[in-house]
């Protein structure tokens with residue numbers, strides 16, 4: 001076989017280093033990307049490995065890697081292995097803002113941006129795009145909430161992108177289980193806690209990854225025991241998670257009717273319908289939205305109802321607004337219910353996507369709710385016995401070709417909420433994740449490639465009512481509507497089936513309406 005060109009991110013330690021040694025010893029042209037200086041890694045890497053120094057937490061990392069390939073006359077990439085990863089171990093509210101940002105950027109945003117940058121090299125070789133995630137994506141991960149969110153996000157991205165790139169670049173997800181590397185110490189897991197866990201050697205895991213990639217498996221969990229545990233986490237969620245929450249929940253609950261509710265993205269669509277529901281019930285709703293005019297109109301309309309609506313204009317895409325939002329919430333709180341509803345989308349082939357827009361989407365849909373949640377919990381702005389609600393999407397079950405980054409953020413949010421529900425149970429805070437299907441909003445109209453069946457979409461008021469009922473019942477999971485629930489069940493049990501349907505139902509229409517005609 002001709003020598004392949006393999007690029008491995010995070011190849012300076014652990015699994016990545018083992019992969020680099022493996023590919024180099026097999027005679028492949030191996031490129032390692034790492035943040036350490038060349039002198040530092042000289043001793044570790046095999047002699048013929050090409051080393052590109054790039055800090056993957058920095059926004060310019062994709063351009064640095066691309067410049068390196070140009071400098072070395074590398075046009076074809078046979079395998080791009082997104083392996084670099086970082087994390088943080090501990091209670092979600094104790095994770096610092098900078099650590100949340102680092103985990104999101106290294107584990108999720110940079111792999112997305114780097115994929116975008118290097119796609120032409122992969123296409124030229126009909127290559128393989130590989131994401132190293134983790135088996136935590138199938139498990140509730142209360143001590144690794146942001147890490148699990150980013151790894152689940154990568155999987156959502158990969159699943160949707162696979163449909164887009166079919167026949168051109170193959171997309172693979174490999175999930176290692178606990179592996180004997182320096183990662184655990186780096187993320188703050190004490191050696192005593194680490195000793196109690198079962199670790200596989202990095203070389204063995206690297207061999208498992210390389211085998212899965214060579215066999216062309218779309219999904220692979222490395223190790224038999226890990227496959228069994230993942231299965232339990234995936235199909236046993238309805239038993240496992242309530243048990244874990246029950247174990248942490250305090251005795252003697254003192255619940256009361258919710259009075260103060262926060263809704264993000266409250267000026268329009270589902271957020272406005274939710275605010276309308278609660279204000280009609282005589283509650284006080286604090287709405288946040290970027291659109292000042294719509295916000296003012298919503299305030300005027302809702303303040304004719306029995307309750308009260310207050311409005312803050314804030315752009316969740318701008319990190320500098322987080323302190324303003326947190327300050328407002330601290331002043332107005334504590335709250336009984338906080339609904340993270342704000343979300344934006346941008347539909348079209350990923351290859352042609354404007355990365356700045358995709359980044360904005362990640363900020364609004366994922367970074368903002370993760371930061372705000374940590375603040376709300378740390379400052380106790382969310383009441384004990386209250387509810388935190390996260391609006392994910394049906395795409396979690398069926399993928400979303402043409403909106404791979406959107407799908408990534410929604411998978412990430414769902415995984416975050418799953419882990420958070422375990423630690424939040426200690427204060428009897430219920431965590432609900434909602435997976436809406438197509439809803440009759442301006443948002444859906446703007447982003448759908450075909451609005452002829454708009455009338456069949458769920459009305460926002462109907463969706464809002466079912467969310468309010470699920471919050472009152474302290475449910476953890478809601479797929480609103482029977483049709484959506486059936487689709488979600490299919491996607492959960494037979495993941496490749498809805499992917500095929502989504503190819504025809506969405507992707508082919510997105511392609512037809514692609515003005516560039518390149519997809």
Ligand SMILES: NC(=O)c1ccc[n+]([C@@H]2O[C@H](COP(=O)([O-])OP(=O)(O)OC[C@H]3O[C@@H](n4cnc5c(N)ncnc54)[C@H](OP(=O)(O)O)[C@@H]3O)[C@@H](O)[C@H]2O)c1
Pocket residue numbers: 009010011012013014015016033034035036054055056057058082083084085086106132133134135175176177178179180181182183184186
């Ligand atoms: N170990 C496990 O139990 C386990 C389980 C499941 C999944 N995984 C996943 O497997 C992958 C490899 O993990 P590992 O256990 O081998 O961890 P590791 O030994 O810490 O290696 C991670 C690699 O990523 C690099 N990296 C981290 N932040 C970076 C940044 N900002 N810029 C550039 N490179 C950066 C590290 O660089 P430095 O050498 O400079 O630190 C290192 O080369 C990760 O994606 C991890 O999430 C690991």
